[in-house]
Amino acid sequence: MTAPTFPKGALSHIRVLDLTRVLAGPWCAQNLADLGADVIKIERPGNGDDTRSWGPPYLRDAEGKDTSEAAYYLSANRGKRSVTLDIASAEGQEIVRKLVRQSDVVLENYKVGQLKKYGLDYASLKHEKPDLVYCSITGFGQDGPYAQRAGYDFIVQGIGGFMSITGERDDLPGGGPQKAGVAISDLMTGMYATIAVMAALTHRDRSGEGQYIDMALLDVQVAMLANVGSNYLTSGQAPVRWGNAHPNIVPYQTFATSDGHIIVAVGNDGQYVKFVEAGGRPDLGADPRFATNPARVRHRDILVPLLAEMVRHKTRQEWIALLEAAGVPCGPINKLDDVFDNPQVEARGLRIDLPHPSAGSVKLVRSPMNLSATPPRCDLPPPLLGQHTDEVLRELLGLSGAELAALRKAQTI
Numbered sequence: 001m002t003a004p005t006f007p008k009g010a011l012s013h014i015r016v017l018d019l020t021r022v023l024a025g026p027w028c029a030q031n032l033a034d035l036g037a038d039v040i041k042i043e044r045p046g047n048g049d050d051t052r053s054w055g056p057p058y059l060r061d062a063e064g065k066d067t068s069e070a071a072y073y074l075s076a077n078r079g080k081r082s083v084t085l086d087i088a089s090a091e092g093q094e095i096v097r098k099l100v101r102q103s104d105v106v107l108e109n110y111k112v113g114q115l116k117k118y119g120l121d122y123a124s125l126k127h128e129k130p131d132l133v134y135c136s137i138t139g140f141g142q143d144g145p146y147a148q149r150a151g152y153d154f155i156v157q158g159i160g161g162f163m164s165i166t167g168e169r170d171d172l173p174g175g176g177p178q179k180a181g182v183a184i185s186d187l188m189t190g191m192y193a194t195i196a197v198m199a200a201l202t203h204r205d206r207s208g209e210g211q212y213i214d215m216a217l218l219d220v221q222v223a224m225l226a227n228v229g230s231n232y233l234t235s236g237q238a239p240v241r242w243g244n245a246h247p248n249i250v251p252y253q254t255f256a257t258s259d260g261h262i263i264v265a266v267g268n269d270g271q272y273v274k275f276v277e278a279g280g281r282p283d284l285g286a287d288p289r290f291a292t293n294p295a296r297v298r299h300r301d302i303l304v305p306l307l308a309e310m311v312r313h314k315t316r317q318e319w320i321a322l323l324e325a326a327g328v329p330c331g332p333i334n335k336l337d338d339v340f341d342n343p344q345v346e347a348r349g350l351r352i353d354l355p356h357p358s359a360g361s362v363k364l365v366r367s368p369m370n371l372s373a374t375p376p377r378c379d380l381p382p383p384l385l386g387q388h389t390d391e392v393l394r395e396l397l398g399l400s401g402a403e404l405a406a407l408r409k410a411q412t413i
Contacts, residue, residue, distance in 0.1 A: 009036015010374040014201065017099055018042065018080065019087070019108040019120075021049040023153070023183055024217065025137050026076040027190025029107055032197065033079030034367040034376035040099065040392055041077065041383065045084040045411060048385040049073055059359045067358045069382065077382035078354070078364055083393070084386035084413050091412040093118050095397070100128050102396050104204075105197055109137040112147050122212045131210040133200040135193055141216035151217045153183035160185065160221030165228055168243035177241065185221040192220050250296040251275070251307055254333060260316040265329040269293060274326040278319075279310040354381040389413050 014037040018029040026041075026049070033039040043049055055070035086092040097119075100106060106125060108115060115121045122134040136142065139151010157163050157179045167178035193215045200211050222229065228239055239247075244263075246252035251272070254261050266272045269292055273285040284290055284306060289299045296303055311319065316332055323330040334342065340351055349366065356362040367376035393399045393413070407413045 008374065009034075009377050010371065011198075012036035012038075014038070014105065015103040016040065016105040016107060017096070017103045019096075019106065019110070019115075020137065021109065022051055023076055023186040024189040024193070024215075025107050025109040026051075027187055028135070028137070028193040028197065029080065030076050030078060031190070031194040031367070031369075032105070033380070034369065034378075036374065036377055037105075039080040040103075040388075041080040041082045042085050042087065042096070043082055043385060045086055045386070045413060048082070048084065049077070051076070052385065059356070059362055061359050068385070069356075069358070069362075074362060074364065074382045079377060079380045080383055081380075081388035081392055082383035082386055083389045085389075086412050087118055087120065089410075089412050091407065091410065093120060095393070095407075095412070096120055097125070097128050098397050099392075100125050100132065103129070103132075104201065105133045105135065107135050107137070107193070107197075111150070112138055112142055126210060129210070131204050131208055133197060133204060133210050133213070135197055135200075135213040135215060137189060137193055137215045137217075139217045141219060142214045146218070153186040153217065154179055156185045156217040156221050160218050161225060161229075162221055165225075165239050165241055167241045169241055169245075172243065175241070175243075185217045185224075188224050189215055189217050189220040192223075245300075245304075248297065249293060250300045250303065253304070255308055255311040257311055257314060257316040257319055261333040262311070262316055262319050263331045263333060264311075264323070267329060271328050272296070275323065275328050276307075276310070278322040278326050278328070279307075279314075281306070281310050284310075352378050354378070356381045357384055357387070386413070 011032055014032070016029060016032050016037050016039045018025065018039050018041045020026055020029060021043075029039050029041070041049070047053075051073040052068060052070055054072040056066070057071045058066035059069040059071065059074060061067055085095055087096055106122075108120075113121075116124070122132075122136070125134060126132050138147070139156060140146035140149055158177070162184070163177040163179055166180065168175045170176065193213070196213045196215065200213060204210055232238055244254040249266065251264050251266050254263050264275060266275055272290075272293075273282075276282060276284040284303070288295065290296050290303050314322075320330055320332060332338070339345060345351070350368070352364050352366045353361050354364060362381050364381070366378050369376050390404055393404060399407075404413070
């Protein structure tokens with residue numbers, strides 16, 4: 001069978017040395033790999049990225065046995081080559097420096113100042129490659145009173161205000177602050193870091209000048225408050241949690257049906273009338289307490305329980321069919337089995353299956369970026385620990401078999 005060919009990605013001329021682990025840094029590196037960059041993931045010999053062991057679940061082989069690859073690790077490391085290297089050793093540090101000379105970008109997420117003692121900080125490495133783009137990702141940035149603190153997504157969601165606006169109202173059952181269901185500040189930091197790296201590469205290509213990028217989870221978390229942050233800065237009033245409701249529009253929330261939940265997003269009075277007529281309660285449309293959105297907002301504590309009682313007598317699919325036919329914005333709250341069986345998700349080809357050296361194949365979610373001329377690559381699965389050590393060191397540094405054996409004996413690789 002002829003191996004599939006893929007167009008060269010937009011970043012196929014770029015090599016990235018990825019010294020990151022866990023999520024924010026690997027997410028950035030995976031984006032760059034998706035876009036065609038040659039990403040070399042440097043990992044500790046023996047253990048590798050912490051997330052390799054963050055299971056279960058683990059990827060399973062043809063016999064149904066767990067492999068060493070946790071699903072968490074698989075989510076953020078496709079498209080990369082793995083090299084095991086002890087950067088705490090002098091030999092390992094020298095190999096990194098040699099690799100830097102042949103790379104365009106270095107990504108790292110060590111504690112502030114930790115790589116300086118290895119001579120692998122930006123100030124040291126820019127002498128090896130003056131046009132180097134070097135991106136550091138930490139919890140709180142390279143300066144300020146929190147700079148030395150370890151940065152964890154959950155903590156940053158709290159410090160950065162996200163949890164103060166996420167969760168049910170305090171006066172309702174289940175009220176209280178909630179974190180997001182995914183590590184949102186990690187993921188968004190990875191996304192912002194991707195943009196920053198590509199901007200720095202564009203500047204380098206125009207000017208020949210490299211630069212240092214200081215990314216912090218807290219900075220990103222505050223920035224992504226978007227309109228909510230702007231509302232506070234404009235009004236001086238701290239927002240509160242509204243759960244799945246909207247502070248200014250009613251009904252604009254979730255409702256429990258007889259067999260699941262739906263979202264109803266009524267944007268105007270006409271849609272509201274259609275909603276209650278579909279539920280057999282036209283009287284709720286005619287009632288002056290509920291006839292306009294300002295009136296519905298003022299009387300939400302009376303109206304919402306009536307709507308909840310109306311909705312619970314039909315199934316989720318019955319409601320969606322009725323409301324879509326009536327032109328009322330709505331949607332299901334899908335579990336992930338529903339998500340991956342969804343015809344739109346299937347039509348967009350979001351789930352991909354890649355060949356995998358220990359499991360036969362691995363199911364992943366493709367990059368959501370769709371470029372007509374340089375589509376993201378989807379040919380390399382997340383690598384096994386050290387899978388490409390010999391390949392990369394032979395290819396880029398010209399090391400011989402004897403030299404590789406000596407490095408392995410010294411536990412440098």
